[in-house]
Amino acid sequence: MKRGHVVVASVIVLTIGVVVWNIQHPDLPGEKAPVSDQEATKNELASMEYLLGVAIELNKTLPVTVDRETELRSVDALEGELIYNYVLLNYTSSDIVANEFLAALTPVVRKQACSNVKLDRFWENGVSATYSYSANDDKWIGKIIVTPNQCGY
Numbered sequence: 001m002k003r004g005h006v007v008v009a010s011v012i013v014l015t016i017g018v019v020v021w022n023i024q025h026p027d028l029p030g031e032k033a034p035v036s037d038q039e040a041t042k043n044e045l046a047s048m049e050y051l052l053g054v055a056i057e058l059n060k061t062l063p064v065t066v067d068r069e070t071e072l073r074s075v076d077a078l079e080g081e082l083i084y085n086y087v088l089l090n091y092t093s094s095d096i097v098a099n100e101f102l103a104a105l106t107p108v109v110r111k112q113a114c115s116n117v118k119l120d121r122f123w124e125n126g127v128s129a130t131y132s133y134s135a136n137d138d139k140w141i142g143k144i145i146v147t148p149n150q151c152g153y
Helices: 003-024 048-059 098-115 117-124
Strands: 070-078 081-088 128-135 140-146
Touching: 048 070, 048 081, 098 117, 098 128, 098 140
Parallel strands: 081 128
Antiparallel strands: 070 081, 128 140
């Protein structure tokens, strides 16, 4: 398969996979967070401690196959940021043109992330989401960062 076709095919499959994964896991992310929404202040919800608790809970359910092309391997946290680490199961780093892949996938990921009501409480409290992608040879492809500002918050 030509490299350009890999990018387009991957974007289509990833789009379907993210939607399917969100439907199958309606309580994620952060449903079992260490502090309830009512108890967490804006600063607490964006704190490293709170987000690390969210990541720990999510990681208990991982890895999970999102679709036939993609696996969510782990979730990490930084102050004000959740990082979702994906692996493209059927592609090596030499199969992917990183800048084309990310350029094609960014608007899709951003639209889905911004329209995901499960993420609203994070956007409202200044938390960004980073979607990091690696190939099946464990070489990093790149990341897409979605900020609350990009989602209208």
